[in-house]
Amino acid sequence: MFTGLVQALGTLESLSDGYARIRYRCANYEAIARDLAVGDSVAVDGICLTVETILAQGFVASVSPETLTRSTLGRPSPTPASVNLEGSLRVGSKLGGHFVTGHVDGIGCLQSSVLMDNSWEMTFTAPPSLERQWRDRIARYIVPKGSIAVNGISLTVADCDDDSNWFTVAVIPHTYAETNLRELQPGSWVNLEGDVLGKYVEKFLHHGKPTPNGRDRQLEAISPEFLSEHGYL
Incomplete structure (x- = not known):
């Protein structure tokens, strides 16, 4: 972790x-x-x-x-x-970013990097040959203000389209200077890992417990009580 x-x-x-x-x-x-x-x-x-x-x-x-x-x-x-x-994260260490497993979902491609007033706005898309992989493995975990790891860097999604075919992140000067983001050029490949918490939420939403007849049980309503019971505090 x-x-x-x-x-x-x-x-x-x-x-x-x-x-x-x-x-x-x-x-x-x-x-x-x-x-x-x-x-x-x-x-x-x-x-x-x-x-x-x-x-x-x-x-x-x-x-x-x-x-x-x-x-x-x-x-x-x-x-x-x-x-x-x-x-790797040690017991008792500070958790300043988000939980990153190091299990990459797939790769993305830098579309553009624009210097703004106090940050770099970087846009990533699917490499043309890997659009199917992007949709199946990556896009569904990209949400505005959600977390994503780009080349192992914890970043926040600033914006994305409805189908998550592209997303942007705002990179502060410290992160840009201390990582290899500053070396990327349009067309550079990057490793992407979606937020692991989103993956477990997806699991809850799409897979109910099987009933004796082999069909999935209707999922319980998602509520604060349900999330707390299942470990989301």
Whole structure:
């Protein structure tokens, strides 16, 4: 589990034979490296990877075929790519962003990045070849003022169309300066993860408990009492 608050930047130096080699690229990588151990989870551009080897200035993590299919790791950059890094959430740590699992739903594409008075307005859409994936895996979790993880960064959706074919986020100067969002160009791919709480709400709405005849029971009315009973406080 992660928070979507990036702690350091790294470089994806190589990806082969199911392993990704990550090198720290900034001086403040101690937040990641201090307690890092083999078997730990690290979010790499929002992808939860398991550390296999500790290096002097980085680490090696295993990458599954499913991860390559779902994320930007399956679409390598011609040059070493900058990646956002975040260590897993510790018990008692501050939760400043939102719950991010590191299980990427799919990829999006930067449409535009416009400097406003005190933020960057960034618009993301579906890559033309992945519009079906966008609708099936991503679009239904995008709502105005809802949370979304873009390359592992916890952001708030500022606006989206009715079908969520596109969405915009307002990125503050600190986030823009400390993450790889500043390196994106129109057409750049990004990893997207919808809010996990929205996924559980969807589950409640569409899947009632089965009755003896095999049909789904009519779902109870959604009320504050219902949500509290099922863990939404």
